[in-house]
Every structure is written in C-alpha cells, then in structure tokens.
Amino acid sequence: MKILVALKQVPDTETKVKVAADGKSLDPADVKWITSTYDEYALEEALRLKESKGAEVTVVSLGGDSVKDVLRNALALGADAAVLLKSDASDPLAVATALAAYAKDKGFDLIFAGNKGMGGDNASVGPMLAELLGIAQANVVVKFEVTDAGFRAEREIEGGTEVVEGALPAVITAQKGLNEPRYASLKGIMAAKKKTIEEVEATAPAGATAVIALVLPAARPEGRKLDGDAAAQAAALLNALKDEAKVF
Amino acid sequence: MILVFCELKDGKLRKPSTEALSEGRRLADAAGKPLGALFVGASTAGSADAAKYGADAVFTVEAPHLASYSSDAFAAAIAGAVQAKGATVLLGAASAMGKDALPRAAARLGAGYAGDVTALAMVDGKLQATRPVYAGKAFATTAFTSAVQVATTRPNVFAAAEKAGAGATEALEAPAGDFKAIVKEILAKGTGKPDLTEADVIVAGGRGMKSGENFALLEALADALGGVVGASRAAVDAGWGLSHGIQVGQTGKVVSPTLYIACGISGAIQHIAGMSSSKYIVAINKDPEAPIFKLANYGIVGDLFEVVPELTKAAQAMGIGVH
Numbered sequence: 379m380k381i382l383v384a385l386k387q388v389p390d391t392e393t394k395v396k397v398a399a400d401g402k403s404l405d406p407a408d409v410k411w412i413t414s415t416y417d418e419y420a421l422e423e424a425l426r427l428k429e430s431k432g433a434e435v436t437v438v439s440l441g442g443d444s445v446k447d448v449l450r451n452a453l454a455l456g457a458d459a460a461v462l463l464k465s466d467a468s469d470p471l472a473v474a475t476a477l478a479a480y481a482k483d484k485g486f487d488l489i490f491a492g493n494k495g496m497g498g499d500n501a502s503v504g505p506m507l508a509e510l511l512g513i514a515q516a517n518v519v520v521k522f523e524v525t526d527a528g529f530r531a532e533r534e535i536e537g538g539t540e541v542v543e544g545a546l547p548a549v550i551t552a553q554k555g556l557n558e559p560r561y562a563s564l565k566g567i568m569a570a571k572k573k574t575i576e577e578v579e580a581t582a583p584a585g586a587t588a589v590i591a592l593v594l595p596a597a598r599p600e601g602r603k604l605d606g607d608a609a610a611q612a613a614a615l616l617n618a619l620k621d622e623a624k625v626f
Numbered sequence: 627m628i629l630v631f632c633e634l635k636d637g638k639l640r641k642p643s644t645e646a647l648s649e650g651r652r653l654a655d656a657a658g659k660p661l662g663a664l665f666v667g668a669s670t671a672g673s674a675d676a677a678k679y680g681a682d683a684v685f686t687v688e689a690p691h692l693a694s695y696s697s698d699a700f701a702a703a704i705a706g707a708v709q710a711k712g713a714t715v716l717l718g719a720a721s722a723m724g725k726d727a728l729p730r731a732a733a734r735l736g737a738g739y740a741g742d743v744t745a746l747a748m749v750d751g752k753l754q755a756t757r758p759v760y761a762g763k764a765f766a767t768t769a770f771t772s773a774v775q776v777a778t779t780r781p782n783v784f785a786a787a788e789k790a791g792a793g794a795t796e797a798l799e800a801p802a803g804d805f806k807a808i809v810k811e812i813l814a815k816g817t818g819k820p821d822l823t824e825a826d827v828i829v830a831g832g833r834g835m836k837s838g839e840n841f842a843l844l845e846a847l848a849d850a851l852g853g854v855v856g857a858s859r860a861a862v863d864a865g866w867g868l869s870h871g872i873q874v875g876q877t878g879k880v881v882s883p884t885l886y887i888a889c890g891i892s893g894a895i896q897h898i899a900g901m902s903s904s905k906y907i908v909a910i911n912k913d914p915e916a917p918i919f920k921l922a923n924y925g926i927v928g929d930l931f932e933v934v935p936e937l938t939k940a941a942q943a944m945g946i947g948v949h
Binding site: 389391392393394395397402404415416469470471474496497498499500501502503504505506507508509510513514515516517518520530532533534535536537538539540541542543544545548553554555584585586587588589590591592593594595598599601602603604608609611612613615616618619620623625626 | 767806821923924
C-alpha cells in the first residue's frame with residue numbers, strides 16, 4: 379500500500395496573535411512553528427497502517443525551507459520519504475491543486491491530512507483534494523479501518539458520528555480522538571538526519587481567494603463580580619442573566 | 627443568483643440552514659439578485675419552508691439513491707445546480723454536512739471557498755467573507771477572485787429572519803449514482819440535545835471539576851437551563867472518560883452560544899480561542915486571578931461545588947431556561 383500524508387506547518391496554539399504591518403498577515407516575530415496538531419493524528423494513522431498492513435508512507439508539505447522541520451520530524455517518527463513542494467500558496471484551492479498535481483499518477487491508495495490546518499481553520503484542502511483527484515473522502519474521522527472493499531471511517535457529526543464506507547483511493551482527514559500520536563525516538567531522530575527531503579517546484583495556480591485584512595477581536599466589555607455566599611451569588615447571577623442580559 | 631444549500635431533518639429545515647438562508651436574503655437584496663434554496667435527497671418534503679426565509683425559488687434534486695449522504699454525489703448535485711442556475715454565490719451552513727460537501731463542490735466549480743464565516747458582504751458584485759482564524763484569536767477578511775464564490779456560515783452567528791419569498795419549486799436533474807463513498811449508518815448519542823456548535827447555552831467544566839463523575843453537576847445545571855455540557859482540553863485529556871467531542875477550544879470545537887458558563891476553567895489561551903465569541907460568558911472559579919475572569923460578563927469567585935448546585939436549584943425554582 380502507498381500512503382501520502384499532507385502536513386502543514388502552523389503557529390503553536392500558545393501563540394499570542396499579533397497583526398503584521400501589512401494589516402493582513404500574522405506578525406511572525408516570536409512565533410514558534412509546529413506541525414498542525416490534526417496532521418499528527420493523520421501521520422500516526424498512516425504509521426499504524428504501515429506497521430499492521432505494510433505500507434510505504436510519504437509525507438508532503440507546501441512552503442519554503444522552514445517547512446523542512448515538519449518533514450524532518452515526520453521522518454523521525456517513521457515516514458519513509460518526504461517531499462517539499464516549494465510554493466507560497468495559501469489559498470485552499472491553490473494548495474489542493476498543487477497537492478493534486480503532485481499526487482496524481484503516483485498510485486497512492488490513501489491520502490491522510492488533518493481535518494483542518496490549525497490557524498487557517500478552513501477545513502477545505504482535504505475535500506478539495508479528493509474532488510480534484512476524483513476519489514472518495516471522509517472528513518473529521520475519529521475511527522478508521524481498511525476493509526476488503528475499501529475503507530470504513532467514523533466521522534464526527536452533530537450529536538454523534540456517522541459511518542462512511544468507500545472505495546480506495548481516498549482522502550481521509552483526521553480529528554482528535556482518532557489515535558494517540560507517538561513521540562520520536564532518539565534512533566528515529568538520528569536516522570531522519572541522514573534522509574534527504576525531495577524538493578519539487580509546486581504547480582500552484584493563482585489563488586481563488588486572498589486575505590485582505592486581519593484584525594484582532596474587539597475587546598469584551600468589562601464584567602463584574604457577584605458577591606455573597608453561594609446561594610446569593612447564584613440568585614444574583616440568574617437575575618442578572620434574566621433582567622440585564624435577557625438571556626432567559 | 628445566490629444559492630443556499632439547505633438541510634432538512636425529519637422534514638424540517640435545520641436551524642443553521644435558516645440562518646444561512648436569512649443571510650443569503652440580505653446579500654441578495656444588497657446585490658439585487660434572486661435567492662435560491664437548494665435541497666438534495668431522496669425526499670425533499672419540507673423544502674417549501676425555505677420560502678419563509680426569503681427564497682425566491684426552491685430547487686430540489688431528488689432521487690432514491692440520494693437517501694444517504696455521499697460527499698461526492700452531493701457535491702456533484704450542488705455544483706450541478708450552481709451551473710444550471712448560473713449562481714455566482716453558493717452558501718450553506720458550516721454544519722458537518724456543509725463543511726464536507728461545499729469545499730468539494732467549490733473545487734468542482736474551480737471556486738474559492740471560505741469556511742465557518744461570521745460576516746458576509748457583497749463588494750463590487752463579489753462575496754467578501756470575514757471569518758475567525760487562529761481559532762478566533764483574529765478575524766480575517768477574505769476576498770474572492772473566482773467567478774463563483776462559496777462560503778459556509780457558522781451556526782448561531784447569523785440571525786434567522788422570517789421573510790416571505792415567492793418560493794416557486796423547480797426540480798433539477800439528479801446526477802448519476804457514481805458513489806465513491808456513502809454514509810452507511812448514523813451512530814447517534816441519542817441524547818436529543820443540540821450539538822455544542824448549535825447550542826444556545828453551554829455549561830463547561832475544566833480541571834477544577836476534579837473528576838469525570840463531577841460532570842453530573844454540570845449536566846444537571848445544563849438540563850435546568852436547556853443547555854449542553856462542554857469541557858476544556860485539560861479536562862478531556864485528564865483521563866476522566868470524557869468524550870473528545872465535547873472539547874471546546876483550539877483543538878476542539880469553536881462555539882458561539884448565547885450563554886457560556888465556565889466552571890473550574892482557568893482560561894488557557896487555547897480554550898479562550900474556542901469560546902470567546904460567546905454572547906455572555908459566566909466564570910465560576912475559586913482563583914480570583916484566573917484569566918477567564920477577564921472575559922466574563924459575570925464572575926463568581928467561589929467553590930463551584932457549592933455554586934453550581936445552588937444555580938441548578940435556583941434555575942429550577944425560577945423556572946427559567948432556554949427551551
């Protein structure tokens with residue numbers, strides 16, 4: 379089996395977001411970059427399939443030289459090969475098009491990715507990639523197995539999960555709960571240093587969207603503390619919610 | 627035309643779809659364009675209700691093989707309707723189905739996509755979307771260059787407004803059943819309660835809850851207020867047996883309820899990212915310095931194990947709640 383895992387480098391979740399001078403992008407000062415958390419579940423699922431069924435796992439990411447950290451980390455965790463698609467594309471359709479151009483004709487049975495890239499939060503590259511390749515998809519997946527007929531996935535929906543069955547090849551996007559990602563071993567880290575990262579000029583079209591402004595949320599109005607014992611606080615809160623906020 | 631992909635449940639228009647339709651009506655008026663509502667399924671009974679939310683036309687794609695959701699079949703049906711009707715804007719709710727089908731339909735149309743948007747406008751004849759990024763730590767405004775523009779609207783953000791539309795129904799041709807993947811079964815929790823992303827009231831617990839069993843206190847309060855229970859990452863990762871599905875925050879759900887009651891949650895930046903767009907925030911925490919109080923409209927410094935049962939009791943006595 380051949381598996382591709384698409385990884386995205388994103389700002390750490392602890393990042394305090396500051397807007398850059400251009401007014402439309404993140405100020406990169408003091409930002410620590412990590413692999414998007416959902417992509418870690420995607421990679422882990424691929425590695426588990428490699429161990430249980432035998433598979434060749436390739437990881438791919440779009441970006442510049444800094445993205446090699448993400449790819450190197452994936453190699454340390456157990457990926458067999460890593461590809462950097464050199465591109466500054468950020469529009470989801472452009473990214474999906476570049477990934478599709480790379481993956482097409484390479485015979486991948488499964489393509490895993492996070493259900494969204496943390497930060498951009500568009501949750502769209504997975505389904506776009508599936509459409510561009512003309513293959514099946516299951517998104518926000520919390521349970522996955524390869525079956526005789528193809529795959530069976532459980533994905534999160536409102537108030538529960540739904541079971542999706544489909545044919546391979548397929549794009550599967552991972553959600554928290556799918557698995558518990560491993561840590562890299564020292565041996566893996568050492569071995570990853572010796573592996574080469576293939577660099578390819580990406581074929582990304584001009585974006586169909588562009589971010590034209592980035593602003594911080596408006597500050598919330600100052601609140602107030604409710605005094606007294608627990609019963610008094612409870613009564614004061616319900617009255618405030620009823621009479622001031624008119625929630626009820 | 628502005629086309630809105632709508633969802634039915636048990637023959638009724640889902641609330642997030644009424645919100646998307648209402649916003650579609652507002653944009654259609656601003657742009658001087660007609661508003662169409664699109665339904666896909668084996669039966670689209672109930673689709674006529676779209677006219678109550680301003681739809682000038684109701685389009686149905688009905689076929690027995692569309693009884694179960696299939697991302698590729700639904701995306702083909704949706705993209706087909708956009709092309710058949712010459713729609714330039716396609717909207718839908720940022721629901722589980724909307725977020726699955728609409729990006730796929732967008733790729734089929736060569737269209738740009740903005741997900742989970744909280745504000746929309748028509749600028750020079752094209753859609754412009756404002757959406758939370760970095761899980762709500764910032765808001766990005768997205769402009770489109772593609773001829774067709776696609777967006778999904780975050781539930782609980784846009785007001786559903788009833789406004790009568792002509793609502794003439796037209797059946798469109800269903801795509802052939804070339805299903806690459808299809809839903810075989812729904813494993814519902816069976817609580818009958820709304821999903822976190824659609825709930826009006828959320829009672830959430832953090833590390834201060836001390837155990838999974840103690841979440842029963844929050845369940846009781848949520849029941850009294852007509853709400854649902856959420857949890858911080860610290861609580862979900864503590865091994866208390868809580869479902870990942872109730873996690874609120876950057877690696878969980880991003881929610882916008884009318885009322886968010888944070889119990890024993892300190893307010894880590896990644897949790898705040900997931901709930902700071904709630905209309906009213908209440909914090910109950912014994913640490914007066916907890917960062918969550920900076921966000922709270924109402925703060926209670928106290929022992930949640932005393933305050934929460936008092937709140938439940940008082941809410942029941944007062945007979946209040948969003949029901």
